[in-house]
Amino acid sequence: MTLLILAIYLSLVLMVGLLSHRSFRGTSEDYFVATRSIGPFVLLMSVFGTHMTAFSMLGASGEAYRSGIGVFGLMASAAAIVVPVMMFFIGTRLWAAGKRFGFLTQAQLFRSRWQSDALGLLLFIVLLALVIPYLLIGVLGGGFTLMQITGGEVPSWVGGLAISVVVWLYVTFGGLRGTAWVNTFQTLVFMTLGAVTVIWIVRQLGGLEGALAQVAAERPDLMVRGDNITKLRFITYLLIPMSVGMFPHMFMHWLSAKRVETFRLSMVAYPLCVAIVWLPSVLLGMMGHLSFPGLEGPEASSVLIRLIHAHAPEVLAGLLGAGVFAAVMSSLDSQVLALGTMFTQDIVKHYGFADRMSEKQQVLVGRCFVAGILLVTFLISLVAKATIFSLAVWSFTGFSGLFPIVAAALFWRRSTKVGAMATVLTVVVLWLYFFINGFNVPGYSAFGTGLPPVLVIMVASSLAMVVGSWLSTPPPEAVVRRFLGDR
Amino acid sequence: MIPSSQSGGPQRPLIYALLALFVLLHNDLWWWDDATFVLGLPIALTYHLGYCLAAMGWMALMIRFAWPKVIDHHPEDESAVEDHRSGGAA
Numbered sequence: 001m002t003l004l005i006l007a008i009y010l011s012l013v014l015m016v017g018l019l020s021h022r023s024f025r026g027t028s029e030d031y032f033v034a035t036r037s038i039g040p041f042v043l044l045m046s047v048f049g050t051h052m053t054a055f056s057m058l059g060a061s062g063e064a065y066r067s068g069i070g071v072f073g074l075m076a077s078a079a080a081i082v083v084p085v086m087m088f089f090i091g092t093r094l095w096a097a098g099k100r101f102g103f104l105t106q107a108q109l110f111r112s113r114w115q116s117d118a119l120g121l122l123l124f125i126v127l128l129a130l131v132i133p134y135l136l137i138g139v140l141g142g143g144f145t146l147m148q149i150t151g152g153e154v155p156s157w158v159g160g161l162a163i164s165v166v167v168w169l170y171v172t173f174g175g176l177r178g179t180a181w182v183n184t185f186q187t188l189v190f191m192t193l194g195a196v197t198v199i200w201i202v203r204q205l206g207g208l209e210g211a212l213a214q215v216a217a218e219r220p221d222l223m224v225r226g227d228n229i230t231k232l233r234f235i236t237y238l239l240i241p242m243s244v245g246m247f248p249h250m251f252m253h254w255l256s257a258k259r260v261e262t263f264r265l266s267m268v269a270y271p272l273c274v275a276i277v278w279l280p281s282v283l284l285g286m287m288g289h290l291s292f293p294g295l296e297g298p299e300a301s302s303v304l305i306r307l308i309h310a311h312a313p314e315v316l317a318g319l320l321g322a323g324v325f326a327a328v329m330s331s332l333d334s335q336v337l338a339l340g341t342m343f344t345q346d347i348v349k350h351y352g353f354a355d356r357m358s359e360k361q362q363v364l365v366g367r368c369f370v371a372g373i374l375l376v377t378f379l380i381s382l383v384a385k386a387t388i389f390s391l392a393v394w395s396f397t398g399f400s401g402l403f404p405i406v407a408a409a410l411f412w413r414r415s416t417k418v419g420a421m422a423t424v425l426t427v428v429v430l431w432l433y434f435f436i437n438g439f440n441v442p443g444y445s446a447f448g449t450g451l452p453p454v455l456v457i458m459v460a461s462s463l464a465m466v467v468g469s470w471l472s473t474p475p476p477e478a479v480v481r482r483f484l485g486d487r
Numbered sequence: 488m489i490p491s492s493q494s495g496g497p498q499r500p501l502i503y504a505l506l507a508l509f510v511l512l513h514n515d516l517w518w519w520d521d522a523t524f525v526l527g528l529p530i531a532l533t534y535h536l537g538y539c540l541a542a543m544g545w546m547a548l549m550i551r552f553a554w555p556k557v558i559d560h561h562p563e564d565e566s567a568v569e570d571h572r573s574g575g576a577a
Contacts, residue, residue, distance in 0.1 A: 069529050076535070076539070223529045224520050231519065267546045269543070279536060
């Protein structure tokens with residue numbers, strides 16, 4: 001029954017994606033940014049659905065299982081203010097630049113802003129590398145979900161493969177419009193079913209008050225932040241959501257807005273949506289101790305699914321599993337489409353291959369690249385052994401480190417390509433160093449100082465931007481004026 | 488031109504200063520080890536839930552009083568798009 005419900009759900013998702021193909025206008029701009037025609041509600045749902053992945057359901061509940069209530073402040077309420085602020089200051093400006101200059105990718109914008117081909121190519125490679133762990137979260141999450149919800153009868157690779165194929169199909173046929181429509185549908189599904197999950201399971205566990213009282217009695221440390229999270233980590237995690245300013249998939253959704261005013265609903269409603277999704281995840285994660293004490297490492301990421309499997313009837317378990325699938329796919333689709341857009345625009349088109357191709361062929365290249373990326377991610381997922389939370393945090397750390405680039409491009413007239421290149425290289429070197437040394441080390445801090453890697457990388461990359469820019473020739477005033485206007 | 492932070496009313500600097508204060512209020516270190524329950528949840532969780540709701544109101548204020556002005560059409564717009572799409576730097 002559970003498998004049947006999941007199969008029906010995946011078919012529905014496919015149908016929505018394929019329906020959007022009817023509106024396809026046959027141009028690459030329509031395929032990659034829906035001809036910048038998305039309205040306020042679909043923008044909110046697609047931006048939110050894209051940002052909330054397996055990380056916000058499986059990862060958050062798993063981390064709450066380990067660390068308690070602090071996870072909500074650490075990630076959810078931090079994102080609730082930082083992400084809308086990013087939309088306000090960064091998203092609107094990127095949208096305006098995209099509309100005016102016809103940009104479809106970040107590399108196009110930064111290449112034009114600083115007149116540097118090398119910077120565009122370097123950014124393409126770095127952004128691609130940083131999105132891979134983020135994609136893995138989705139494929140691993142799909143696998144975990146199917147395996148746990150069927151009581152281990154279906155191996156995890158089947159779930160990962162199933163969502164990869166479905167995502168590939170509707171991204172291939174629907175492009176950004178299909179992705180936005182499906183995201184809207186899926187975001188509504190996972191928000192609704194998330195609420196149903198928490199109500200149902202909490203009732204099974206004796207009500208909110210009773211269940212929390214039991215958790216407090218057995219694990220009082222989860223009711224406070226205490227030693228589970230350091231104060232420095234809590235404060236510096238405000239930097240993590242700044243990563244949205246450099247996410248390729250977020251950039252793509254921002255560009256799809258019809259007007260700048262379209263952003264307003266997303267800015268205001270985003271914090272509410274975050275609370276609606278994260279509060280149940282955190283509460284259920286802690287309550288997982290009542291039914292499944294002693295889960296370790298990546299196993300803790302499956303606590304939500306274990307609860308569903310143990311406490312919900314089969315039909316509801318299937319529906320709730322579909323909710324987790326929805327959260328997973330609504331991110332995976334945008335990420336792979338963004339990568340397809342980047343490959344088509346930043347490599348194929350920019351380096352002249354497109355001269356020999358029609359618009360249709362360019363779209364085909366994007367679709368093939370999407371298939372290739374999904375295949376690579378799926379293969380990596382077969383051997384990856386990592387918690388969803390830590391994979392996400394490492395990916396976000398890299399994107400946050402690149403934030404000075406978008407900030408300088410939009411706000412600092414004196415910034416130069418040398419500064420931008422220095423920023424990217426600083427992030428690459430430090431991120432690789434910290435990742436190699438700290439990926440498997442719980443509570444890892446930079447150079448043993450107690451400082452989280454994200455803080456060190458952001459400070460260093462900001463300094464690289466400032467020093468690199470001051471030591472190099474100022475950019476031509478005409479170029480700066482075109483981007484930033486007169487002083 | 489990308490919308491400028493310099494456009495808009497005189498209240499803009501005040502709004503930005505208050506925004507910085509609001510972001511700082513996220514760091515509720517003062518009840519770090521307090522396990523008191525408020526409204527059925529541990530106090531820090533209730534606080535951060537309230538913070539999310541306050542963020543909605545804050546963003547509404549930002550939109551009302553500090554919305555970036557966008558120049559819808561710029562004399563160089565069309566040529567800029569052409570420049571970029573022809574493969575060169577804009």
